Amino acid sequence: MCRSPLLLLLPLVLVACSSGSDKDGADDSGSGSGSDDAGDFAPQEGTWEGGEFTYDDACGLGLGNDSEDEERVLVTLTMDADGGGFTIVDEEEEDPIICVLDGQSFTCETPEGDMEDTDFSEYGYVALVTMDQVMGGDFSSETAGELRMVIDVSCEGADCAEVAEMMDLDMPCTSIMSVPLLAG
Helix, strand or coil: CCHHHHHHHHHHHHHHCCCCCCCCCCCCCCCCCCCCCCCCCCCCCEEEEECCCEEEECCCCCCCCCHHHCCCCEEEEEECCCCCEEEEECCCCCCCEEEEEECCEEEECCCCCCCCCEEHHHHCCCCEEEEEEEEEEEEEECCEEEEEEEEEEEEECCCHHHHHHHHCCCCCEEEEEEEEEEEC
16 A cells, blocks of 8 residues: 555656645745746746655655665646646656646546545445545746645544554555656
């Protein structure tokens, strides 16, 4: 189960190579002029490269365990015709990832079926473990940003403590994977 969430994040990381930096969506506009003022720019179309991944794996999902084998990810970012979003395509993935812009912040659709609820009743436990993922980030300029994948793990049911111990997780918990992005 530890490797599954990491593998699910890989397509999301690919999106990261095209995305930005403030998770909270706060208005980071300054009083200066230029293209770094929030709302004053759109991300550059073309190839984006992800930098070094950082992990806050409070859930113990194994994020970053394979970091020695991580390769830099390259994706192609294409803006929507109306400028309200963008699509990320990785040469290794078949399905594009669609993201919506809100100022310089963005949220992305997560791949279908990546995170499914696990019902432990078939193993004799009254527990339903849920893993929800949210992918998004912010652009700090036309050519730089950060992508974040946030995974929330929770459990409902009388046997959640036992299931959490079996899974070696403290639930509820949140794990975050981030990657800086640069257009190239």
